Amino acid sequence: MPAATPIATSKTAALSRVLDSLPKGYTRYTYGTVKASKAVSLANKFHTRYGIGCTPAQRITRKQYGKANALLVMFWPNDAEHVEWLMLFTAGSGAESEHLRNITDKPRLNWLGYELVRHAARGKTVWTWKRPKAEMAEHLAFLKDALVKHHFGVVADALTRIANQPGFHGVREQSWSLCQFARQNGYPGELPFLFYLQKVSHGDKLLLTDADEG
Numbered sequence: 001m002p003a004a005t006p007i008a009t010s011k012t013a014a015l016s017r018v019l020d021s022l023p024k025g026y027t028r029y030t031y032g033t034v035k036a037s038k039a040v041s042l043a044n045k046f047h048t049r050y051g052i053g054c055t056p057a058q059r060i061t062r063k064q065y066g067k068a069n070a071l072l073v074m075f076w077p078n079d080a081e082h083v084e085w086l087m088l089f090t091a092g093s094g095a096e097s098e099h100l101r102n103i104t105d106k107p108r109l110n111w112l113g114y115e116l117v118r119h120a121a122r123g124k125t126v127w128t129w130k131r132p133k134a135e136m137a138e139h140l141a142f143l144k145d146a147l148v149k150h151h152f153g154v155v156a157d158a159l160t161r162i163a164n165q166p167g168f169h170g171v172r173e174q175s176w177s178l179c180q181f182a183r184q185n186g187y188p189g190e191l192p193f194l195f196y197l198q199k200v201s202h203g204d205k206l207l208l209t210d211a212d213e214g
Contacts, residue, residue: 003053003210005043006203007076011112012166014075015129017202018086018116019168021071022127026088028068028100031111039076039083044209046072046087050095053208068092074203075112086111103127117170130170139178147185155182156189163192172196 008014034042047053050070051062059069068089075084089095103109109116114129131139139162146154159182162175172194179191 001055003047003055003208004205005047005053005072005074005208006201007074007206008203009075009077010200011075011114012197013200013203014073014084014086015112015114015166015168016197016200017073018088018111019127019129020202021073021088022103025090026069026071027103028089028091028095029086029103029109030098030100031084031086033082033084036076036080036083039074039085040206042085043072043074043206046070047208048210050087050089052087063090063092066092067094070095074206084112114166114168114171119169121169128170129166129168131165131174136174136178140181143178143182144185147182147187150186152187152189155187159192163194167195167197169197 006013006017008017043052050068051058052070052072054062054069062069068091070087070089073086073088087098089098089100101109103116110132113132113135115132116127117130118125119128120126139158143155143158146152146158159179162178165171165175175194179194183191
């Protein structure tokens with residue numbers, strides 16, 4: 001089986017892959033930005049160094065030898081000039097030069113405009129994404145100004161944009177609170193439906209080589 005890593009063209013796909021990986025022990029991270037023209041070379045470099053394209057069997061072997069397993073999450077929209085990447089690692093050796101942070105460290109991981117937080121669900125604690133406090137304050141200030149001026153069409157457009165953001169649990173809770181704020185402050189229109197996030201593909205596969213092309 002050729003080594004490969006999925007490439008996400010949407011924020012939802014990239015952020016979902018992070019959430020799907022955390023319960024598997026990928027709890028250390030580093031991230032950055034690279035020119036699109038160098039993104040494939042970077043992915044190959046990470047595969048050479050950390051085995052981001054290893055098979056499940058190869059990952060088991062690495063773990064038995066005390067080595068950290070790694071995976072690469074890339075947000076690479078069509079025609080993008082730059083690619084946002086985040087690499088996750090399990091416990092183990094071999095990644096000391098990356099100066100990794102743990103997902104429980106503060107300040108919290110903030111990637112692609114969203115903040116990683118924990119919440120209680122069905123008697124256990126799980127991870128989700130939410131908007132940073134500064135963005136929420138901007139939404140509230142914008143809605144308040146439009147509501148005071150009775151610009152309800154502007155409010156409707158703003159709530160629609162808010163509702164169309166990725167439906168992670170944390171984001172949905174914030175979207176609901178913004179909708180309720182509008183309602184409680186005189187908005188007479190229909191509130192948008194807030195969709196739950198469905199299972200999404202992590203992206204199309206990028207085939208990797210074991211050679212560092214950089």
